[in-house]
Amino acid sequence: MPNPLSKLEKINHPLFDKYQLDVRVKRDDLIDNTISGNKWRKLKYNLKQLKGSHYQGAITFGGSYSNHIHAFAYACKQHNIPCIGVIRGEARYANNFTLSWARQWGMQCHFVDRKTYRRRFETDFLAELAELYPGYFFIPEGGSNSLAITGVAEIITELNQQTEFDTLLTPVGSGGTIAGLISGDSVAQCKHHKILGVAVLKQAEYLIEEIKCLLTPKALKHNNWRLLTDYHRGGYAKFSTQDIVRLREFNQITGITFEPVYSGKMVLALLDLIEQKYFSQGERIILLHTGGLQGLGGMIEQGKLSADDWPALTYAD
């Protein structure tokens, strides 16, 4: 068995002591400074497919502050793959934190308005793009395709080598990451685990069907997962001042930076669930740190967070 890609770190917190919980963090955020967390996992087999293939390049989709766009642009630069980002929003976003880096790494941004962006799964829109960019390999928003599922499933293989556990928590945006975890767990030889997804957007119930669509046939029969839809804190990329105070305090106690859009919402959900006595005494919980720290750059730039409170972000040219 190859060594795990990321380490597992035990964390301490007064609430864990109070409720006798064993909590560890799967540090996928440390896999790579730029292609971090679930992006690394999701892109692994997509990049393999692209390298040495007949494709002219790769095209993907995302918002103007997207972690996926940022990581994908860098991965394509590393592997010399021409890349296009179909970006939701106006061209004025081209110089924001995320897209400045993406463009510096060679991504060509194709801006579309919100109405057009909603067509990103429609075959006629994809055909129009394919005509504009012939021979390009298409990767959906968030990188969530079947190749991504294979990459994410490897997290379970690693975890099973690293420890025994009961429950795994992950943030959920498009659903690809949790689908990969469920798929990985459904084929593991060891004891199966409870997998809890924390939806980071409002009215996310529709994601249950989207997650099912991404599951392997065996995983479809695997029922030990749940999507928690009440911990979005007001909607995508929304949070209160109190949320940030709690999250920063948690980061300080654990020494790990969780950002407020994805992994931070998982942390806040964990704290709420513990207070609600959701977990059993002695439960062994893993938090999947999905990375995404580059998103802090955009939030600081928009004045949603103060630069003084968060670590500085640096990336290679």
Ligand SMILES: Cc1ncc(COP(=O)(O)O)c(C=O)c1O
């Ligand atoms: C840092 C981070 N964590 C979690 C997620 C959620 O992953 P998924 O879209 O696969 O549900 C995303 C992206 O969407 C992300 O950028």
